[in-house]
Amino acid sequence: MPWYALLVLAVACERVGELLVARRNAAWSLGRAGVEHGRGHYPVMVALHTGLLVCCLAEPVLLHRPFRPAVGWPMLVLVLLAHALRLWCVTTLGPRWNTRVIIVPGVPLVTTGPYRFLRHPNYVAVVVEIAALPLVHTAWLTATAFTVANAVLLTVRIRCENTALATAATRDGVRSTGAVSRTP
Structure with missing residues (x-):
């Protein structure tokens, strides 16, 4: 169990680092007249991800879960x-990566890297991690x-992001095919 606690702690440290990068990137986006969408679901998302890490540590201890190789x-x-x-x-x-949905007017959508294969590749990573880490x-x-709760939350989040991207695409006269943010 100690090594698992270290793994969960490493994931928690990564999340804190991501929040610091996201704060810097949010300032970059907002400094370029970026508009934030979906503020209402963001605290729920943070609570879900924090709760996941706590429960990853609590369940094996409280319910005496063994490591099964x-x-x-x-x-x-x-x-x-x-x-x-x-x-x-x-x-x-x-600098466009963020834990929030912030759309910068006039900036073309990302269609390279994993975004050339999937519209929301980061959410694939989140879904896998939420299911696999525990x-x-x-x-x-x-x-x-947490997989069920995340599915509900991602439904809201992806709808919010797609609407924001479509609105920006319509305003900027481009096709909406990329993504701009990710969950913590």
């Missing part, structure tokens, strides 16, 4: 692959509950 190792591989995809998204978007240490209740 047949499940744990493949789930760890999925967590690492999700992390790699997330980094690819962050690198591809550069299962590394057999926290199946956490995996189930």
Whole structure:
């Protein structure tokens, strides 16, 4: 269990780092007349991701969940692959990457990197991580509950982002095919 706690702590540290980068990138976007959308669901998203990390640690301890190598190792591989995809998204978007939905007028949509294959590749990474991270240490209740909650939240988030992108595309006279943000 100590190594799993270190893994969850590493993910938490990564999230804090991402929030710092997002704050810097938000200032960049807002400084270019960017417009934020979906402020109402953002606190719920932060609470969901924070709760996930807490429950990842709590469930194995409170319910005496053993590490099951047949499940744990493949789930760890999925967590690492999700992390790699997330980094690819962050690198591809550069200063436009954010944990919020901020649309900068006149800036073309991103269609390179993972965005040439998927409209919302970062959300794929988030979905995989939310399902896999708890299962590394057999926290199946956490995996189930947070996967369902995340599906509901992503429905709202993706609808918000698609609407914002479509509005910007219509205003700027371009086709909406990219993405501009990601969850924490």
